[in-house]
Amino acid sequence: MNNLDPKDSCTSRLILTAATLMFSTALACNSPAAGASMGQKATPDLSIGAAQFPDDDAVILRWAQHWTLQRDGTVHRRDHRWLKLLSRRPIRRVGDPRIDFVHGQDKLVVHTARTHLPNGEILRVPDYSFNIAAPNDVAGWPEYANWQQQIVSFSGIETNAVIELDYEVVTPAGVLPWVEADLRLNEDYPTVERVVTVTLPEGTALHHQVDRTDTARSDFGKSAANGVVTYRWTFKDLAGGRAEPQSLPWQQRCGRLRFTTAPSATAWVSTMSDRVEQAGQPDDTIKTFCKSAVEDEVDATQRVRKIAKKLHDSFNVVDSPKSLRSLTCRSAAEVFRANYGNPLESAALYLAALRSLGMEAVADVAVDATVWDEQVPTSSALAGMGVVVDLPEGPMYIHPQHGVFENPGHWGRHWLLGVDASGALRKTYVQGRGEAEPSELQITGKITVDAKGQASGELRLRLTGLFFDPLRLETGKAQKKLVSGLAGRLVTGFEVTGHSITTLSNRVLRATVNIASKDGLKRYGTRHLLRFGDGPIFLADVPMPLAQSRRQTDVRLAGRFREVVDVTVELPDGWKVWVVPASLTPAEGSWGSVAQTVKVTEKTVRLRRNVAVTTETLGPGDFDGLRRAVNKLRANQSLMLVFGETSQTDETP
Numbered sequence: 001m002n003n004l005d006p007k008d009s010c011t012s013r014l015i016l017t018a019a020t021l022m023f024s025t026a027l028a029c030n031s032p033a034a035g036a037s038m039g040q041k042a043t044p045d046l047s048i049g050a051a052q053f054p055d056d057d058a059v060i061l062r063w064a065q066h067w068t069l070q071r072d073g074t075v076h077r078r079d080h081r082w083l084k085l086l087s088r089r090p091i092r093r094v095g096d097p098r099i100d101f102v103h104g105q106d107k108l109v110v111h112t113a114r115t116h117l118p119n120g121e122i123l124r125v126p127d128y129s130f131n132i133a134a135p136n137d138v139a140g141w142p143e144y145a146n147w148q149q150q151i152v153s154f155s156g157i158e159t160n161a162v163i164e165l166d167y168e169v170v171t172p173a174g175v176l177p178w179v180e181a182d183l184r185l186n187e188d189y190p191t192v193e194r195v196v197t198v199t200l201p202e203g204t205a206l207h208h209q210v211d212r213t214d215t216a217r218s219d220f221g222k223s224a225a226n227g228v229v230t231y232r233w234t235f236k237d238l239a240g241g242r243a244e245p246q247s248l249p250w251q252q253r254c255g256r257l258r259f260t261t262a263p264s265a266t267a268w269v270s271t272m273s274d275r276v277e278q279a280g281q282p283d284d285t286i287k288t289f290c291k292s293a294v295e296d297e298v299d300a301t302q303r304v305r306k307i308a309k310k311l312h313d314s315f316n317v318v319d320s321p322k323s324l325r326s327l328t329c330r331s332a333a334e335v336f337r338a339n340y341g342n343p344l345e346s347a348a349l350y351l352a353a354l355r356s357l358g359m360e361a362v363a364d365v366a367v368d369a370t371v372w373d374e375q376v377p378t379s380s381a382l383a384g385m386g387v388v389v390d391l392p393e394g395p396m397y398i399h400p401q402h403g404v405f406e407n408p409g410h411w412g413r414h415w416l417l418g419v420d421a422s423g424a425l426r427k428t429y430v431q432g433r434g435e436a437e438p439s440e441l442q443i444t445g446k447i448t449v450d451a452k453g454q455a456s457g458e459l460r461l462r463l464t465g466l467f468f469d470p471l472r473l474e475t476g477k478a479q480k481k482l483v484s485g486l487a488g489r490l491v492t493g494f495e496v497t498g499h500s501i502t503t504l505s506n507r508v509l510r511a512t513v514n515i516a517s518k519d520g521l522k523r524y525g526t527r528h529l530l531r532f533g534d535g536p537i538f539l540a541d542v543p544m545p546l547a548q549s550r551r552q553t554d555v556r557l558a559g560r561f562r563e564v565v566d567v568t569v570e571l572p573d574g575w576k577v578w579v580v581p582a583s584l585t586p587a588e589g590s591w592g593s594v595a596q597t598v599k600v601t602e603k604t605v606r607l608r609r610n611v612a613v614t615t616e617t618l619g620p621g622d623f624d625g626l627r628r629a630v631n632k633l634r635a636n637q638s639l640m641l642v643f644g645e646t647s648q649t650d651e652t653p
Contacts, residue, residue, distance in 0.1 A: 043082070044193065046116060046162055050086045053190055056240060057087045058094065060191040061162065067181070068199040069261065073173025080112070080166035083189070085159055090189075095157045097165060099150040100135055100322065105175065108150065112166035115156040129153040137320040141340055143330075147322050175326050177271060178262040182371075182380035185213060185255030186241030194235040198259060202227050207376045208259035213238075233257060245545035247553045248617065251371050251380075258376050268377040269365045270419045275329040276344050276363040276385060280351030283333040287356040294357065300391050307353050308398050315349065316340035317384075317401050324379065346400035347385030360390040364416040366399065369429070372415055386416045386430075397430070403471075406506065408433045410469045432466070438560040438614070439465025441538055443490055444567065445513075449521070449643070451572045453528045455494070456516040459567075461486060463509040466559050467541055470506055479504075483513045489537040490565065491530065493517055527644035530569060532581060535634030536611055538563045546627055546634070551620035559616050565609040571643055573603070579642035581607055587629035591615055591622045594629035596638060605641060609633070 044062035053059045061082040068076040083094055101108055113125040131151045138144035154163050185194060200206060202224065208231065210218070217236040222229065241254040250256075262268045282290075293310040294303045316339060323342035332352035335341040341349065347363040354361040364386045371381040389396040398404050402411040412432025420426045433439070440462065447457030461483060473479050484496045494515040503510035521528040542558045545551075571577070577600050586595040592612040599606045611630075618626065632638060 046082075046084070048192060049084060049160060053086060056190055057085070058090045058189040059084050059086060060187060060189055060194075062193045062195075063191060064195040064197075065181075065183070066197045066199070067179055069179050069201065069204065070173075071201045075171040075176055075179055076168060077171070078111075078166070078168040080164075082162055082164050084162045085157065088159055091157050094163060096151055096153045098133070098135075099152070099167065101148055101150060101169075102325070103146045103148050105146065105172065107170040108167060109170075110152070110165075110167045112164055113152050113154070114164050115154050116162035116164060117156050118158070118160040121156075123154075123156040125152055125154055129155065135320075135322065138318060138322045141318055141323075143338070143340075144318070144320075144323060177327055178260050178268075180258075180260035180262065180378050182251075182258040182378045183256065184241070184250050185235055185257055186238055186250075186253075188240055188242040190240045191238040192236070194233075194238055196233045196257060197230055199228050199230045200261065202229055204229070204261055205263065206231060206259055206261055208257070209373065209376045211256045212253075213255040231259070244551065244553050245548065246543070246555050246557070248556050249370055253553060258373070258378050258380070260376055260378050262377055265374045265377040265417070266419055266423065266425045269417045269425060272327060272344060272365050272385070273363055273418060275327060276348045276351065279329045279331045279335075279345065279348035280355065280363065281332060282352040282356035283336075286332060286336055286349075286352050289336070290353050290356045300359070301393070301396065303357060304354065304359070304389055304391070304396055304398070305404055307357070308350070308404050311350060311353060312400070312403050314339070315346065315400070317346045318342050319384070319401065321379070324382070343382075343384040343400070347387055350387045350398060350400055354387070354389055361387055362418060363387050364418040364426075364428070367415045367417060369413045369415055374425070383414055386414075388416065388428075405430070406471060407431055408435060409471070432559070433469065434465025434467075434559040434561065437465070438562055438612075439463075439467050439541075440562050440564070441467045441486075441541075442564040443486065443537065444565075446568045446570060447491070447515075447530070448570045449528070449530075449572060449575075453520045453523060454517055455521055455530065456497075456514070459487060459490070459513045459515060461509070461511045461513060464507060465561070467538075467561075468509045470504060470509070473501075473504060473509070479511075483511050485540070486537060487513055487515050489533045489540060490567070491515070492533055493519075493522065493531070524642070527578060527642055530641045530643075532567075532607060532639045532641070535639065536563055536609070536630060537565065538611065539630075542613075544623075544627065544630060546631055549624075549627075551623060553620065555618045555620075555623040557613065557616045557618070561611075561613055563609065563611040565607065567607050569605045569607075569641060571603050571605070574646055575603075575643055576646040577605060577641070577643045579640050580605060581639055581641060582632075582635075582637045584629070584632050584638065587625060589622055589625045591618050591626050594626070594633065596633060605643075607641075 048059065048061055061084055063081045066078040115123045117123065133149045133151055135147050135149050138147050152165060183196065198206060213235060219234045221232045238255060247253060290307055294306050297303050297306060318340055329344040329348055332348045335345045335349050351361050351363055366383040366386045367381040368383050384399060384401060387398045399411055405411040408431035410433060412430055412435060414430045416428040416430060418426040442462040443459055445457055445459035447455055449455045468482065473482060479501055480499060483499045487494060487496055495518050496513055497516050498514040499511055501511045521530055538561055542561055580598050580600055583598045584596045586593055592614040594611050596609045
């Protein structure tokens with residue numbers, strides 16, 4: 001659910017609904033008494049500001065969220081937030097909040113939309129500042145044409161102004177499968193007070209969990225009256241949790257509250273898998289399509305690959321929480337004719353396509369392993385559907401958006417969940433490449449320079465883990481692209497003149513690569529330059545936020561890894577080395593080590609680089625040590641080799 005900022009993921013992906021705007025009600029309720037209707041204090045302390053939060057651009061003074069499930073299945077959700085601007089920087093971010101809704105299905109009442117100015121004046125949002133737009137993530141797809149966004153444009157936005165928005169969503173019975181939410185408690189800005197309540201009819205179970213909060217500043221209570229049960233969480237003085245580049249997902253670094261009325265993880269999974277199963281039956285059009293796609297191929301594995309590729313290249317998956325609002329799953333035939341569908345429908349189409357070829361296949365629910373909680377299953381963990389094909393040599397996995405994958409594979413760190421014949425939850429963990437052990441990238445070899453300044457050489461490559469994916473290397477073109485990219489990251493201005501893949505398995509790739517300078521090495525007068533790439537080779541596969549010197553949050557890397565480079569440059573007789581890459585004092589820490597040495601003899605220059613990172617999550621202090629070491633390897637003085645004939649003068653190149 002996105003309450004005010006479309007960039008925040010604060011609540012349930014399925015509960016994100018709103019309704020037809022009732023302008024008359026909105027204006028009538030634009031009054032100081034609006035907040036009191038929830039049984040809460042009408043207004044927080046508006047004097048709180050920069051004195052208490054000198055380092056922040058804004059502060060949430062109070063945020064109250066309420067879910068109510070009526071006996072007939074109608075769901076009410078109310079959201080009331082006071083946000084105070086402490087600078088002008090957040091104006092674009094918070095001044096025009098958007099509320100998503102399905103036109104004609106729900107009802108939305110805006111109780112309050114107004115700005116409290118620093119001088120005490122209150123500016124209500126005028127009628128003309130309520131405008132309708134189409135949500136970008138589902139716009140243009142006929143099935144989701146009723147989705148709209150209500151834009152609320154606040155007036156009088158300035159420093160020390162307070163933006164107050166209070167609205168209530170009423171969702172009719174039979175639309176939402178469960179009342180659920182996955183709430184981020186530490187928003188980008190600090191929060192003085194946060195209140196969450198859930199009211200249910202007696203006898204309705206609620207599974208809930210709170211993570212990473214200060215128990216001394218939070219409170220939980222449960223009360224029953226008049227046939228309903230109310231759960232209430234109160235949080236005080238929540239720190240801001242703004243993300244930095246490559247921060248951990250908010251579910252792992254922020255306070256988190258999640259709840260659901262789904263009876264169990266098994267029921268949660270079976271509801272989706274059953275709908276896909278029922279929809280995944282082929283018709284004649286799907287059979288004709290699949291027959292054309294596989295042509296005369298007889299190998300079962302290749303037939304699956306051809307079907308998966310044909311659908312992946314032509315079918316449109318609408319991967320938006322809005323498309324899953326009611327867990328709708330149209331029949332595979334209808335979806336095929338439309339050529340688009342939500343994650344459930346895309347899985348149904350893949351099922352139907354494979355079954356048209358006589359293959360056994362099932363659709364499992366895919367969830368993000370870092371978000372999934374079997375005790376409190378919420379749709380925030382949903383990562384689409386995985387289709388598992390039963391082949392004689394073993395199961396074959398397909399994700400409609402990511403194609404065929406293996407275990408471990410490029411689409412890793414997920415669970416595939418199903419329900420077996422006994423009704424028990426079936427779980428398969430999809431491991432990411434390089435997750436179980438550190439990935440390795442090794443390049444060794446020799447480059448020879450002739451008397452004319454032309455250079456050529458042979459490199460030997462060894463890759464494991466995240467540095468290659470065997471399923472993406474089945475063609476000679478793909479293999480050459482990989483080895484050419486690695487050679488180009490080692491030395492610039494060279495091209496691959498030949499290569500051979502000596503080993504290609506699920507675990508390791510070995511290759512021999514022949515390279516040559518395209519037009520001779522760069523010349524500076526009578527001297528020549530050989531540049532060792534732009535720094536460490538691993539950075540293309542394991543990126544790092546190297547530009548930021550101050551860091552407050554942990555850094556998440558793609559995985560643990562090791563890079564080893566050992567390359568010798570052989571020079572013509574009588575030539576002299578003028579500039580060599582810098583040898584770096586080894587840098588070490590709890591994160592691993594970084595070292596580079598350069599040894600010059602009469603005719604050779606040998607560069608050896610060794611980078612070993614032993615953890616994929618680094619604290620700010622540890623990452624700073626690694627960042628400094630890697631930036632030294634990226635500096636020009638660590639990459640430049642200049643040489644020429646000894647008869648030349650010793651002027652600086």
